[in-house]
Amino acid sequence: MIHLAYLDAGSGSLIVQAVVGGVAGVAVAAKLYWRRLVDRFRRQPTDQR
Amino acid sequence: MPTAPVRVRPEPASFRDPTNRVFHVGDEVLRGLDAQAAEHWRALTASTFFPALVAAGKVCATEDAPPTLVPAGVPWAAVLRHERIPFVSHPYEWSFTMLRDAALLHTEILRAALADNFTTKDGSAYNVQWHGAQPVFIDIGSFEPVRDGEPWAGYRQFCQTVLYPLLLTAHLGVDFQPWLRAQVDGIEAEQLRPLFDGTRRLRPGVLTHLHLHGAMQQRNAAASTTDVRAQLRAAGFSRELLLSTVRGIEKLLHRLDRRPTDSHWADYQRTCGYSARDRTAKEQFVTAALTAGTRPRLVLDLGANDGRYSRLAAAYADYVVAVEQDPAVVDDLYRALRAEGQHRVLPLVLDLADPSPGGGWRGVERAGFAERADADAVLALAVVHHLAIGRNVPLPEVVDWLAGLTAPGATVVVEFVHPEDPMARRLLANKPEGLFPDYRRDAFEALLAARGQITDRLELPSGTRTLYRAVLGD
Numbered sequence: 001m002i003h004l005a006y007l008d009a010g011s012g013s014l015i016v017q018a019v020v021g022g023v024a025g026v027a028v029a030a031k032l033y034w035r036r037l038v039d040r041f042r043r044q045p046t047d048q049r
Numbered sequence: 050m051p052t053a054p055v056r057v058r059p060e061p062a063s064f065r066d067p068t069n070r071v072f073h074v075g076d077e078v079l080r081g082l083d084a085q086a087a088e089h090w091r092a093l094t095a096s097t098f099f100p101a102l103v104a105a106g107k108v109c110a111t112e113d114a115p116p117t118l119v120p121a122g123v124p125w126a127a128v129l130r131h132e133r134i135p136f137v138s139h140p141y142e143w144s145f146t147m148l149r150d151a152a153l154l155h156t157e158i159l160r161a162a163l164a165d166n167f168t169t170k171d172g173s174a175y176n177v178q179w180h181g182a183q184p185v186f187i188d189i190g191s192f193e194p195v196r197d198g199e200p201w202a203g204y205r206q207f208c209q210t211v212l213y214p215l216l217l218t219a220h221l222g223v224d225f226q227p228w229l230r231a232q233v234d235g236i237e238a239e240q241l242r243p244l245f246d247g248t249r250r251l252r253p254g255v256l257t258h259l260h261l262h263g264a265m266q267q268r269n270a271a272a273s274t275t276d277v278r279a280q281l282r283a284a285g286f287s288r289e290l291l292l293s294t295v296r297g298i299e300k301l302l303h304r305l306d307r308r309p310t311d312s313h314w315a316d317y318q319r320t321c322g323y324s325a326r327d328r329t330a331k332e333q334f335v336t337a338a339l340t341a342g343t344r345p346r347l348v349l350d351l352g353a354n355d356g357r358y359s360r361l362a363a364a365y366a367d368y369v370v371a372v373e374q375d376p377a378v379v380d381d382l383y384r385a386l387r388a389e390g391q392h393r394v395l396p397l398v399l400d401l402a403d404p405s406p407g408g409g410w411r412g413v414e415r416a417g418f419a420e421r422a423d424a425d426a427v428l429a430l431a432v433v434h435h436l437a438i439g440r441n442v443p444l445p446e447v448v449d450w451l452a453g454l455t456a457p458g459a460t461v462v463v464e465f466v467h468p469e470d471p472m473a474r475r476l477l478a479n480k481p482e483g484l485f486p487d488y489r490r491d492a493f494e495a496l497l498a499a500r501g502q503i504t505d506r507l508e509l510p511s512g513t514r515t516l517y518r519a520v521l522g523d
Contacts, residue, residue: 028281
């Protein structure tokens with residue numbers, strides 16, 4: 001279980017709000033994940049996270 | 050103006066946001082603000098949405114405190130004075146519809162704030178208190194200017210303290226109160242997800258707010274919120290999107306409803322065996338007790354059921370807290386009081402034999418019921434037999450407990466149901482024979498007399514119930 005601090009919005013809780021917001025929100029979430037993916041490929045192999 | 054030093058008492062429930070803190074000075078409820086919070090307050094008073102919400106009674110009335118009120122040595126940039134909430138209650142003492150109305154108030158306020166470039170930094174059910182059956186938002190320190198491109202920071206907390214408890218009751222028919230009482234931060238997604246498996250995943254709000262939310266929390270546990278905020282902004286998260294998220298939550302809240310249950314207590318007033326003559330005599334006795342002395346500030350109606358005597362008491366007192374054990378009965382009472390526009394009767398879910406204990410940090414962050422109950426009058430009508438026979442509480446303990454709920458000199462109106470009464474007989478039939486030899490009218494009367502003064506008594510026309518008016522523990 002993840003115990004988050006008070007006034008900590010929580011990273012997952014921020015992202016999921018886009019999805020809750022409807023079609024436009026899903027597009028925002030998709031864009032965020034796409035950017036993360038592209039970012040990961042760009043950084044490999046020098047920056048393994 | 051009094052010149053004697055007044056005691057400053059920090060509010061034990063107000064420490065989680067270091068930028069501001071509530072404290073009590075005498076009877077005043079004050080809030081200290083640091084420099085940044087003071088700046089936000091000034092912007093708030095200049096906004097259009099905030100004064101409108103205060104005027105509508107949806108946000109607790111707040112003003113700048115005159116400097117003379119602030120004790121020396123209080124290290125704040127500004128100090129505010131709040132109106133007093135007549136009786137502080139906790140979300141685990143509310144019924145389903147109360148929690149839902151509190152949620153709808155929260156989202157309404159958030160929408161109004163967003164339209165005026167503000168947001169709330171948290172989303173806790175504890176931000177809401179009550180004026181009778183009207184919810185009121187109390188956390189003025191929660192408002193801050195909104196930053197474009199950012200989701201609602203209070204969403205996770207809103208899910209844990211509001212939405213998940215509502216899902217639990219609306220979709221599974223499980224009372225949320227014990228869950229909220231056990232955990233001051235509310236229900237975690239991971240605790241609830243196993244209960245919503247199979248086709249239950251498809252119930253309104255479950256797939257996104259619970260399952261997807263829980264999964265996202267786990268997948269992003271290592272990502273900082275600062276990074277994620279920047280990523281969301283870069284991906285095009287907008288104010289319109291935030292507003293549509295809030296509207297989506299509101300739509301869901303409207304769809305959630307309590308599942309009807311067969312409640313034993315829901316029929317109590319019909320099946321409890323009072324004759325019309327008994328009822329009239331009882332109402333006259335209660336009225337006489339409440340009007341005999343100075344007007345009571347706070348009346349506790351213990352075992353309020355459908356609120357008949359709470360409403361009666363509200364005619365002669367400033368505020369009435371109607372305590373009842375069955376969440377379904379409290380929910381019906383709340384809905385009725387709300388329809389009547391009642392602002393002076395607060396219905397609460399509470400088991401008298403297991404009242405709310407202190408909770409949160411050091412057990413004082415959320416004050417227990419006994420700490421808050423300091424009534425000028427207590428109505429204990431048809432409850433003593435439930436405690437003494439139903440719950441095996443020794444009769445002397447019951448009388449001591451009644452004395453403990455009252456301020457010195459307060460009036461107690463207590464009904465003793467004789468062992469021969471049909472309701473008492475029904476309770477006794479479930480217990481081993483001869484278990485309560487001391488459950489007698491004369492024994493009860495002696496206990497009352499030993500702990501105070503009986504000022505009035507009346508045997509109801511049915512002949513199996515006696516009412517007492519007493520002043521205990523003075």
